[in-house]
Amino acid sequence: MKAPIGIRDVALRAEVSVGTVSNVLNRPDVVAAATRARVLAAIDALGYVRNEPARQLRSGTARTIGLVVLDVGNPFFTDVARGVEEAASEAGHAVILCNSGESVTKERGHVELLAAQRVHGVLITPVQSGPAQVRWLRERGISVVLLDHPTAEADLCSVAVDDRHGGELAVTHLLAEGCERIVMVTGPAGIHQAAERHRGARDAIRLAGRPPEVLEVLTAPALNVACGLRAGEQLLARTVRPDAVFCANDLLALGLLQAAVRAGVRVPEDLAIVGYDDIDFAAAAAVPLTSVRQPRHELGRTAAALVIAESQSPAEHEHRHEVFTPELIVRESSRRPRPSRHFHVKAPPEERKNEWI
Numbered sequence: 001m002k003a004p005i006g007i008r009d010v011a012l013r014a015e016v017s018v019g020t021v022s023n024v025l026n027r028p029d030v031v032a033a034a035t036r037a038r039v040l041a042a043i044d045a046l047g048y049v050r051n052e053p054a055r056q057l058r059s060g061t062a063r064t065i066g067l068v069v070l071d072v073g074n075p076f077f078t079d080v081a082r083g084v085e086e087a088a089s090e091a092g093h094a095v096i097l098c099n100s101g102e103s104v105t106k107e108r109g110h111v112e113l114l115a116a117q118r119v120h121g122v123l124i125t126p127v128q129s130g131p132a133q134v135r136w137l138r139e140r141g142i143s144v145v146l147l148d149h150p151t152a153e154a155d156l157c158s159v160a161v162d163d164r165h166g167g168e169l170a171v172t173h174l175l176a177e178g179c180e181r182i183v184m185v186t187g188p189a190g191i192h193q194a195a196e197r198h199r200g201a202r203d204a205i206r207l208a209g210r211p212p213e214v215l216e217v218l219t220a221p222a223l224n225v226a227c228g229l230r231a232g233e234q235l236l237a238r239t240v241r242p243d244a245v246f247c248a249n250d251l252l253a254l255g256l257l258q259a260a261v262r263a264g265v266r267v268p269e270d271l272a273i274v275g276y277d278d279i280d281f282a283a284a285a286a287v288p289l290t291s292v293r294q295p296r297h298e299l300g301r302t303a304a305a306l307v308i309a310e311s312q313s314p315a316e317h318e319h320r321h322e323v324f325t326p327e328l329i330v331r332e333s334s335r336r337p338r339p340s341r342h343f344h345v346k347a348p349p350e351e352r353k354n355e356w357i
């Protein structure tokens with residue numbers, strides 16, 4: 001294979017020094033227009049591509065940020081990643097996407113790789129609430145923003161959604177629809193987002209003055225469609241079934257909806273379902289899914305802007321903790337039919353000839 005074209009080949013072709021080529025690449029404003037044009041023409045003609053790792057080594061900085069998410073299979077995170085990528089590319093940065101798969105070991109491996117790549121900063125939705133990875137990165141001078149994870153720590157930024165409020169919105173809505181036997185299908189205890197939604201669900205029951213037993217909790221091993229399907233099969237096999245299910249995310253809710261359709265259970269008439277995230281598939285589901293919407297794209301953009309701002313001027317950077325408010329989007333899956341009420345309107349007295357008044 002032919003050796004890659006180097007900066008010296010470009011200098012030779014353009015009849016300038018290597019330093020001039022470097023200036024055209026890094027400080028074009030200090031090079032005369034005619035010379036700059038000649039160098040750019042040589043770059044095009046030779047097909048020169050700059051050696052980014054070598055540049056990073058020389059300058060000690062990389063124009064990349066790392067993004068470590070819990071599950072790239074969850075559209076929530078791909079929507080967030082789109083916002084991250086958009087803001088990063090506007091700032092001239094690329095994004096290295098890593099999937100921890102909710103594994104602490106995988107998460108650690110990704111964090112070490114990103115540090116080795118000398119990325120400018122890392123956005124991370126930590127597998128566990130512990131700050132281990134965050135501290136490890138910051139000790140190596142790498143900016144970190146907690147993504148989809150609130151924190152009170154004063155020395156780093158975070159971007160999250162008020163999940164407790166989101167859980168309260170979901171269950172308050174189900175109570176208003178007349179649901180009496182509500183099950184919340186949540187995820188493993190280590191996923192704080194699900195735990196916060198559960199807290200909000202309990203708040204709704206208490207604030208409505210209803211007994212705690214109105215809300216039952218079922219814990220799924222993971223927050224995905226397969227676990228939602230299994231939870232649905234389990235709940236619908238009961239003699240006394242719930243009349244509503246609030247799921248900790250939309251993937252669980254879509255799996256649960258699938259179980260209801262397979263069992264011939266009418267949604268929402270027999271079983272109201274509410275999810276969380278409002279991913280695109282929620283509205284497109286066989287029975288459009290009611291869901292608690294998270295501002296996914298905005299979460300990503302905000303986190304990327306914070307980590308790039310901190311990495312570019314760490315001394316002046318002021319840490320922020322952004323918390324967005326979720327919104328309940330009501331659709332067919334929870335809009336229970338109202339009992340039809342016939343209003344009998346009496347005719348005025350002069351017209352009531354044969355009636356007792």
Ligand code: RIB
Binds near residue numbers: 148193223
């Ligand atoms: O990662 C599990 C869930 O937490 C996602 O579906 C999303 O809701 C996130 O906040």
